[in-house]
Amino acid sequence: MRIGILTSGGDCSGLNAVIRAAGISLYNNLKGVQLVGIPEGYGGLIRGEGSILGRDDLAGILDKGGTILGTSRQPFKQMEVVGDDGESKLAKMVRNYRAMGLDCLICIGGAGTHKNAALLKREGCNVVGVPKTIDNDIYGTDVTFGFQSAVEVATESIDRIRTTAESHSRVMLVATMGNKAGWLALHSGIAAGANAILIPEMPLHEDRLCKFISERKALGARSVIIAVAEGAHLRSEAGLKKKQRSFVRTERGETTITNHLAEYIEEKTGYATRTSVLGYIQRGGAPCAYDRLLCTRLGEAAADFIAEGRFGVTVAVKGNRLVANELEDIAGKYKHVTRGDRMIKCAKELGIFLE
Numbered sequence: 001m002r003i004g005i006l007t008s009g010g011d012c013s014g015l016n017a018v019i020r021a022a023g024i025s026l027y028n029n030l031k032g033v034q035l036v037g038i039p040e041g042y043g044g045l046i047r048g049e050g051s052i053l054g055r056d057d058l059a060g061i062l063d064k065g066g067t068i069l070g071t072s073r074q075p076f077k078q079m080e081v082v083g084d085d086g087e088s089k090l091a092k093m094v095r096n097y098r099a100m101g102l103d104c105l106i107c108i109g110g111a112g113t114h115k116n117a118a119l120l121k122r123e124g125c126n127v128v129g130v131p132k133t134i135d136n137d138i139y140g141t142d143v144t145f146g147f148q149s150a151v152e153v154a155t156e157s158i159d160r161i162r163t164t165a166e167s168h169s170r171v172m173l174v175a176t177m178g179n180k181a182g183w184l185a186l187h188s189g190i191a192a193g194a195n196a197i198l199i200p201e202m203p204l205h206e207d208r209l210c211k212f213i214s215e216r217k218a219l220g221a222r223s224v225i226i227a228v229a230e231g232a233h234l235r236s237e238a239g240l241k242k243k244q245r246s247f248v249r250t251e252r253g254e255t256t257i258t259n260h261l262a263e264y265i266e267e268k269t270g271y272a273t274r275t276s277v278l279g280y281i282q283r284g285g286a287p288c289a290y291d292r293l294l295c296t297r298l299g300e301a302a303a304d305f306i307a308e309g310r311f312g313v314t315v316a317v318k319g320n321r322l323v324a325n326e327l328e329d330i331a332g333k334y335k336h337v338t339r340g341d342r343m344i345k346c347a348k349e350l351g352i353f354l355e
């Protein structure tokens, strides 16, 4: 059996741990297996590239950040667009899947990766997905790998930012990643004792936040720490698409929400306000122990599905069990933070500002 494996979309901690677990499990439990590593996500499949990943290649990578296969983003919208050569990217992938003699392809990635995997399934390829992303926003799974490692990094960073904020008696806006969903800002914000958390699911009214800051300062607090998800936005920006939102912000002479809020807060409250964008440090480096275990379980489960001939699914976590979700049932959907989420309730009861 020839099994392809690729990592696609934005990277995160734990990709190599999944490759390792899936590969070792396949080699140990299926006779005559060949694991073919496809470089740079669907990009490699489009170009028809791949090379054998032997047992030796899988050694020593459990705790290695990034991905030994490399990754790339392949926008879903362009998959079926026919190029100058008369063939779409999807058609090329299907042709190369067959030319490479693959019996199955393991697609490790986020929401976009799963949408593309569903297209491959539709075209008759055997695919098994594994849910990755620091955003934790893949529909149908309680958790994605990479998320907890990112929470650890963001939490430690906010802890550090608080000490300098306390020294200088400042308001600090800390931007985490999370474009569509606010899980990372919510979890790291609560874990680091942030005073306010701003997420895309709960559009913000700036004056309410300023009132909260002034009240907290009046009570004698030296610092106000605000965890801001990258995709958080104002009520006045709700309903705008990402591109329209950046257009509106550019018109105002601002780039990001933190940028806007820093100026607004300083002007309205008079308190010195600074921003800190955590950025890619949340995606890099070794996976935490929780993710190493999760990745190992997910990779092994993907290998089990292949052994059982269970294709066209992605591995998902439900409670403490690993289950299979049909790709077409989850593709194109997102798991958002809801107002009823128990973490939201917990944060509100602790007096954390949330819209």
Ligand code: F6P
Pocket (backbone or CB within 6 Å): 010, 011, 133, 134, 135, 177, 178, 179, 230
């Ligand atoms: O991995 C998901 C994510 O972290 C989003 O939160 C963010 O918008 C995006 O990746 C940015 O990644 P890149 O710059 O690599 O496209």
